[in-house]
Amino acid sequence: MFIDRVEVEFTAGKGGDGCMSFRREKFVPRGGPDGGDGGTGGSIVLEARVGVNSLALFATRRFFRAEKGKHGEGSMRHGRKGQEMRLFVPCGTSVIDAADGYVIKDLTHPGEEFVICRGGRGGHGNARFKTSVNQTPRERTLGNPGETRHVILELKSIADVGLIGKPNAGKSTLLSRISSARPEIADYPFTTKFPNLGIVDVDIERSFVTADIPGLIEGASEGLGLGHEFLRHVERAGLLVHLVEPTPVDGSDPVENYTTIRDELCQYDATLGERDELVVLTKCELDPDGEVLERLQQHFAENPVKHKRDLLSISAASEIGLRDLVEEIMQRVTKRRLEMLDAGEDLNPIREVDMPTEATKSRRTPPHKAGSTAALSNDHQARDIPSIWGKQSPTGRTLAPTPPSETPKDDTKSDEHS
Known part of the structure; x- marks a missing residue:
């Protein structure tokens, strides 16, 4: 829940x-x-x-x-x-x-x-x-x-990337393809009823967190639809990935859908409209001639923005362009992390295993197990290790010299005295 x-x-x-x-x-x-x-x-x-x-x-x-x-x-x-x-x-x-x-x-x-x-x-x-x-x-x-x-x-979820777009734009499908998250996926709008977080592992050393936001509609900033309750989850996302469907099920225009969502973001929070954006045309197999892609490119040329905005085309179902999309996202996320480090900010660990572990304090070694007496045991007594005698023990005492080993008596001398 x-x-x-x-x-x-x-x-x-x-x-x-x-x-x-x-x-x-x-x-x-x-x-x-x-x-x-x-x-x-x-x-x-x-x-x-x-x-x-x-x-x-x-x-x-x-x-x-x-x-x-x-x-x-x-x-x-x-x-x-x-x-x-x-x-x-x-x-x-x-x-x-x-x-x-x-x-x-x-x-x-x-x-x-x-x-x-x-x-x-x-x-x-x-x-x-x-x-x-x-x-x-x-x-x-x-x-x-x-x-x-x-x-x-x-x-307010702390994610590197926020997936936004109209209902049924393919956000949950994309999240399930690039991460291990398994959100609910269906062929009707408003399938996603709460945000889903997924960790995308690009390779063994690089990864980022993605947040899937429920579909937005016109008037979401004023409380319409489901997405207005979860817009706060994209406030902390450094990169917005805006998914645009080429053939919406309601017959609406894709370019108008894009501008509608952009207006809702700006009305909710003006800073969201100035954040880096990556526009992704999903379900590219439904746009074989590239007509919608050209219209989006023309719209971007006629309406320039101050922030960085690129356009990609993918198909999550057919896994077309997913590798290029993940690599582009990772490059932007890495650049933002470096900027945060230069500004003196700390990066949050992604997984619990990434948390730094506190070094356990070593237990104090008893005096008889340190220094020259550390090698003593039942099999190796002090008399067997003459090199340690005459030295100071860890406690500061000088060890007594080893008693002379027992030597066999000279039988010749005993015979002479007898």
């Missing part, structure tokens, strides 16, 4: 209450206050993680409550802190305040996190109020409540 927009409420844990207690023990005539403090409530942390592709976790659960802090007890025992609640969201998730509509945080990079709700502080026990003039305080404070936030989580 693909969920890209949810409305949830987060509440951090309440702090534990302070305790009022006095020491009462045998043979201790003057005890005094010994009430402990309450523990801090648990906080709620949102973290962006590679491998999480949807907000389905929040679809069936709209209220999240962190653990409360434990109350203080006598004998100066402080309450335990509430356990932190850590929730994982996809990269590209925007946290929006539900009341005012402003963006609180935009989680775009893997591992990026922030505390959306802080836990309440624990209350003080009566031992905190002990003074020289107030030796038996009967005051304590209660724990503070945790923060509460009513937010909207909105996912």
Whole structure:
């Protein structure tokens, strides 16, 4: 189930209450206050993680409550802190305040996190109020409540390429041919009802992420059709691949369809109209004479744009021109990545295996297994390795010289004395 927009409420844990207690023990005539403090409530942390592709976790659960802090007890025992609640969201998730509509945080990079709700502080026990003039305080404070936030989580997919076009233009078919994604494909419009992401592996070292957006129609920027709900997924795409069908099923003109989608993109977000674009004429076998291709070329010549725009012709069903299309996309994506690196931006890993692994800390070697004594064992005793004697051990002590090996007695000397 693909969920890209949810409305949830987060509440951090309440702090534990302070305790009022006095020491009462045998043979201790003057005890005094010994009430402990309450523990801090648990906080709620949102973290962006590679491998999480949807907000389905929040679809069936709209209220999240962190653990409360434990109350203080006598004998100066402080309450335990509430356990932190850590929730994982996809990269590209925007946290929006539900009341005012402003963006609180935009989680775009893997591992990026922030505390959306802080836990309440624990209350003080009566031992905190002990003074020289107030030796038996009967005051304590209660724990503070945790923060509460009513937010909207909105996912804007981070893809290198966004596939756009009219319904039934062949976007899902193209995605299934160049990647391992298997979107629903049928011969009727609006088959795609939610965005699909696919990873295209050009070779062993090069790959990019493609997002298939549901078909757009006229008035999509104002809420008509299905695509208006998912236009946000192409906001972060660096390259737009605009698919044009030569013979639409509704009998409309292909050139007019292209201009209609372009107008809808500009009305939704003016920056989308200035983004690099690759226009692809799909189902080229339905245009054997190249009439539609020539009309598109003429339209581009008569209506120049400031951004880079090229025209290709493919057939996903017959796999005509797919290799050239993938190579052209990869070159543009590589160029954009280099520009991002020059600007000091970080590139997001595509797969979870691409995440850098933290080096494990090596365990400390025991002293008897380091240095000159490392070779000692049951079979190799110290007397068998005379070269180590007279040197310093890892602990700084000088090893005693090896005792002389037992030599056979001289029988001749014993006979003379006898």
